[in-house]
Amino acid sequence: MKLEGSCHCQAVRFTCDSKIPTPYARCYCSICRKTAGGGGYAINLDAFRKSMRVEGRKNLSVYRARISGSKRGRSERSSLRRYFCKKCGSALWAAEPDSDYVHPFASAIDTPLEKPKAILSIMLEFAAPWARVPSGRNDLRCARYSDRSYTRWAREHGLWED
Numbered sequence: 030m031k032l033e034g035s036c037h038c039q040a041v042r043f044t045c046d047s048k049i050p051t052p053y054a055r056c057y058c059s060i061c062r063k064t065a066g067g068g069g070y071a072i073n074l075d076a077f078r079k080s081m082r083v084e085g086r087k088n089l090s091v092y093r094a095r096i097s098g099s100k101r102g103r104s105e106r107s108s109l110r111r112y113f114c115k116k117c118g119s120a121l122w123a124a125e126p127d128s129d130y131v132h133p134f135a136s137a138i139d140t141p142l143e144k145p146k147a148i149l150s151i152m153l154e155f156a157a158p159w160a161r162v163p164s165g166r167n168d169l170r171c172a173r174y175s176d177r178s179y180t181r182w183a184r185e186h187g188l189w190e191d
Contacts, residue, residue, distance in 0.1 A: 030190055032076060034137040036114035036121060040088040043121065045076035045131060049180070051188045052135035053145040055163075057156035060094045064111055065120035065134050069160030070150070072135035075180075078124065081131055090115040147186040149175060 030050040035042045052072040061071035083089070092111045095104040111123045122133040135142065147167035154172045156162065162170060167186055169175060175182060183189045 031140070032074065032133060033139045034121065034133055035139055036088075036117050036119035036137065038114065038117035038119075040116045041083065041085040041114045041119075041121060043081060043083045043133075045078075045082070045133060046080035047074055047076040047133075048190050049075045049183045049188055050140070050190065051143050051145045051183075052138075053147060053183065053186070053188050054149045054151065056152050057150060057160060057162070058152035059155050060107070060111075061152070062155070062157060062160075064092060064094075064113070065136065067136070069157045071120070073123070073132040074135055074138065076122075076131050076133055078129055078131050085114075088114055088116050089121075145188065147188070149182055151175065 030047055031044055032047050032050055033044050052074060054073045055070040056073055057070045062069055065071035089112055093106045096107050097104045109123055109125055112121045113119060114121065119137060120134050121137045122131050124131040148163040149169045150162050151171045151174055153162060153170055169182060
């Protein structure tokens with residue numbers, strides 16, 4: 030499915046293709062929560078990097094979070110890049126530099142999305158105490174990451190589009 034997205038002020042617009050266009054994955058880590066999460070989490074989608082088209086690149090900025098507690102005992106920069114509009118501050122997507130995928134934030138998507146049949150909640154170890162975490166029969170809750178691939182989990186719950 031082709032996804033269309035934009036920032037609030039429309040200075041940045043983008044399109045990308047996704048096999049999982051359902052907003053099912055919620056990340057509760059402190060970085061997602063503070064940079065993109067209005068509900069105490071950021072809802073991430075998976076899309077193919079090679080399909081990504083961006084208008085207004087000059088209005089993009091990138092944030093690389095500092096990760097404390099590294100093996101060397103000092104903070105280091107995360108390899109994950111979080112893209113946002115430098116005019117209005119809207120969080121748009123995140124991506125690892127060498128990955129085949131980008132992770133648009135559902136909040137930046139303009140294409141109508143279906144409600145998810147199941148929710149994957151990750152990084153709950155870092156969730157804000159006030160955040161309400163889904164706990165339905167098909168929902169998966171993880172202290173950090175799932176031991177199953179997101180693709181496998183999405184297919185098991187009918188969220189993958191062939």
